[in-house]
Amino acid sequence: xxxxxKNAALYAPESLGPGSVLIEGKKIAALYRMGEGTPxxxxxxxxxxxxxxxxxxxxxxGADRVELMDGGQAVVRMARFYARHGVxxxxxxxxxxxFEAVSRAVESARQAMAxxxxxxxxLGVHLEGPFISPQRLGAQSPEFCVPPTAENVAxxxxxxxxxARIVTLxxxxxxxxxxxxxxxxxxxxxxxxxxxxxxxxxxxxxAAGASQVTHMFNGMPPLHHRRPGIxxxxxxxxxxxxxxxxxxxxxxxxxxxxxxxxKGVDDVLLITDSISATGCQDGEYILGPMxxxxxxxxxxxxxxxLAGSTLTLExxxxxxxxxxxxxxxxxxxxxxxxxxxxxxxxxxxxRVAPGYDADLSALDAGGQVMMTMVGGEIVYGA
Numbered sequence: 018x019x020x021x022x023k024n025a026a027l028y029a030p031e032s033l034g035p036g037s038v039l040i041e042g043k044k045i046a047a048l049y050r051m052g053e054g055t056p057x058x059x060x061x062x063x064x065x066x067x068x069x070x071x072x073x074x075x076x077x078x079g080a081d082r083v084e085l086m087d088g089g090q091a092v093v094r095m096a097r098f099y100a101r102h103g104v105x106x107x108x109x110x111x112x113x114x115x116f117e118a119v120s121r122a123v124e125s126a127r128q129a130m131a132x133x134x135x136x137x138x139x140l141g142v143h144l145e146g147p148f149i150s151p152q153r154l155g156a157q158s159p160e161f162c163v164p165p166t167a168e169n170v171a172x173x174x175x176x177x178x179x180x181a182r183i184v185t186l187x188x189x190x191x192x193x194x195x196x197x198x199x200x201x202x203x204x205x206x207x208x209x210x211x212x213x214x215x216x217x218x219x220x221x222x223x224a225a226g227a228s229q230v231t232h233m234f235n236g237m238p239p240l241h242h243r244r245p246g247i248x249x250x251x252x253x254x255x256x257x258x259x260x261x262x263x264x265x266x267x268x269x270x271x272x273x274x275x276x277x278x279x280k281g282v283d284d285v286l287l288i289t290d291s292i293s294a295t296g297c298q299d300g301e302y303i304l305g306p307m308x309x310x311x312x313x314x315x316x317x318x319x320x321x322x323l324a325g326s327t328l329t330l331e332x333x334x335x336x337x338x339x340x341x342x343x344x345x346x347x348x349x350x351x352x353x354x355x356x357x358x359x360x361x362x363x364x365x366x367x368r369v370a371p372g373y374d375a376d377l378s379a380l381d382a383g384g385q386v387m388m389t390m391v392g393g394e395i396v397y398g399a
Contacts, residue, residue, distance in 0.1 A: 029368055045373050070369055099137040148193070161306075164192055184208070197222055209231065
């Protein structure tokens with residue numbers, strides 16, 4: 018299929034001004050600035066909407082009343098929901114559960130990766146747990162929390178080593194540093210989270226190969242001026258990327274401004290950490306084995322601890338654009354090019370440029386998704 022997306026405000030993700038994008042098959046063939054001649058082909062007028070690379074969510078548990086742990090076709094339903102919110106690629110995330118439950122969930126993701134979903138691409142899985150600190154469980158189950166011993170690491174790799182792209186763990190747990198090295202050696206990104214790691218333990222984790230922090234500020238001790246811990250170490254260590262849940266619930270806008278100022282646009286990853294309640298009304302939901310109560314859009318377990326979010330990624334982008342000096346182009350980068358870089362896909366994804374995948378999102382002036390394209394096919398809107 019050849020299609021010209023015309024009359025758009027182009028974000029590559031850096032702002033390019035008004036222009037058009039030519040799609041040929043599954044790829045971007047050419048960009049045209051305002052005033053440049055365009056080919057006489059089928060065209061879609063975007064009426065000035067912002068057009069940029071599709072969003073990539075590296076950490077999402079579910080949406081539309083289903084989650085990865087449900088198995089079966091839940092992942093496909095999730096992927097189609099995400100596309101309605103500008104997401105063209107995702108890593109569905111597990112929760113701390115039995116190895117058997119994780120295996121079933123991973124298998125459903127594996128099957129979804131093998132064929133088009135009619136929505137966002139399933140790029141792999143994010144293993145959140147079971148190697149986390151019992152002291153910082155959040156909404157994770159204490160029953161299935163285990164240390165990252167060599168035996169347990171080998172078992173998880175056997176279950177998910179072919180599709181795991183990220184694993185969240187606490188480096189201070191027994192075997193943590195060795196586990197980081199084992200995962201990193203297999204090309205699996207290690208993200209530090211649900212942790213009480215000291216400054217020294219955080220430094221050791223990054224030296225061993227960890228390169229990311231899971232939902233920064235949440236699931237870890239707060240920054241202290243005499244005990245910087247994981248927060249201070251991550252903010253001051255070059256090359257470490259941090260996940261941010263920019264919903265105004267998990268993080269105050271000032272905390273987001275601080276994180277972006279410390280890390281710079283290049284090292285921030287906007288995520289949703291969304292659960293099955295996303296896109297649904299308030300009420301009772303399930304996150305793995307845990308009951309979750311959603312009230313006024315906030316998801317919490319009975320203890321009051323936050324339990325993921327009901328955030329969608331286009332809202333995260335528009336929030337960060339409003340709350341920080343990064344603007345729309347910087348916020349867009351945090352949800353597209355940066356996750357593509359983190360996954361090693363930035364040679365073909367995360368940019369609006371000739372030769373790149375035709376995975377695109379269009380937002381209207383109010384930040385609502387007008388269109389999502391995956392592999393040159395419009396999967397939502399228009």
